[in-house]
Amino acid sequence: MMRLSRTTKVVVLTGAGISAESGIRTFRESGGLWENHKVEDVATWSGFEKDPALVWKFYRQRWEDSNSTKPNAAHYALVEMEHYYAQHFSLVTQNVDGLHSAAGSKNPLEMHGNLNSCFCTTCRAKFKLHDTDPDIAIPLCPKCGAYLRPDIVWFGEIPYFLSEIEHSLKKCDVFIIIGTSGLVYPAAGFVMTAKLMGAKTIAINLEAPDNLSFIDEFHQGKSGEVLPALVKEWTAP
Numbered sequence: 001m002m003r004l005s006r007t008t009k010v011v012v013l014t015g016a017g018i019s020a021e022s023g024i025r026t027f028r029e030s031g032g033l034w035e036n037h038k039v040e041d042v043a044t045w046s047g048f049e050k051d052p053a054l055v056w057k058f059y060r061q062r063w064e065d066s067n068s069t070k071p072n073a074a075h076y077a078l079v080e081m082e083h084y085y086a087q088h089f090s091l092v093t094q095n096v097d098g099l100h101s102a103a104g105s106k107n108p109l110e111m112h113g114n115l116n117s118c119f120c121t122t123c124r125a126k127f128k129l130h131d132t133d134p135d136i137a138i139p140l141c142p143k144c145g146a147y148l149r150p151d152i153v154w155f156g157e158i159p160y161f162l163s164e165i166e167h168s169l170k171k172c173d174v175f176i177i178i179g180t181s182g183l184v185y186p187a188a189g190f191v192m193t194a195k196l197m198g199a200k201t202i203a204i205n206l207e208a209p210d211n212l213s214f215i216d217e218f219h220q221g222k223s224g225e226v227l228p229a230l231v232k233e234w235t236a237p
């Protein structure tokens with residue numbers, strides 16, 4: 001049994017698998033498609049240029065779907081970790097569903113954006129999707145009139161918070177990946193950085209992630225079942 005003291009510096013990276021038990025389908029299980037759409041059509045800038053109405057319809061649907069889901073035991077276990085490790089804890093997520101915040105995590109670094117956020121393709125001003133008119137196929141910027149686009153990091157675009165993430169990877173003692181296939185970079189490479197910088201690396205996943213060779217401790221199973229038990233162990237008095 002392993003305990004991690006309150007001053008252990010812990011970084012957690014989550015992926016689609018942590019939301020699977022909340023009812024959100026992962027990317028890999030839909031065979032390279034995202035809810036029956038080709039990734040190039042709905043998750044690239046060129047797809048948006050070709051058919052912005054389709055891309056907006058798609059993300060509005062994803063946002064509505066995520067609104068009807070609830071965090072699960074794994075999201076709540078991470079809130080407990082945040083309370084326990086306090087300023088020594090950071091949470092990075094590739095998910096755009098907002099479930100970490102919904103569970104109560106204070107500052108998840110949403111490196112791939114958030115479904116409830118959008119920004120202007122011209123003046124870059126940011127807005128909330130819930131402030132836009134759902135009956136308009138392509139929402140327009142209230143400031144300059146240009147198209148708004150979903151605030152999602154598409155393929156070929158640079159994720160958010162990379163310098164903060166790199167900084168915390170370099171000084172962490174333990175790096176934990178949860179529910180992520182290890183196929184999409186740069187997130188897939190974080191485990192290598194952390195390991196090479198001397199951290200202990202832990203994975204919790206339904207199947208072996210692609211970057212398993214950099215993992216010291218692999219816990220196979222559903223994160224909603226495995227993680228709460230591990231958190232109890234790590235934070236045991």
Ligand code: OAD
Nearest residue numbers: 015016017020026027028094179180181205206207222223
């Ligand atoms: P994936 O769909 O690639 O991987 C999900 C992983 O979660 C798989 O390895 C599953 O085995 C595992 N899994 C499924 N159910 C689980 C459960 N209940 N408990 C634990 N693990 C479970 O999702 P990501 O790795 O998040 O990018 O994908 C990375 C990025 O690729 C996404 O952020 C997205 C996508 O293109 C953008 O949207 C920009």
Ligand code: ZN
Nearest residue numbers: 120123141144
């Ligand atoms: Zn604008």
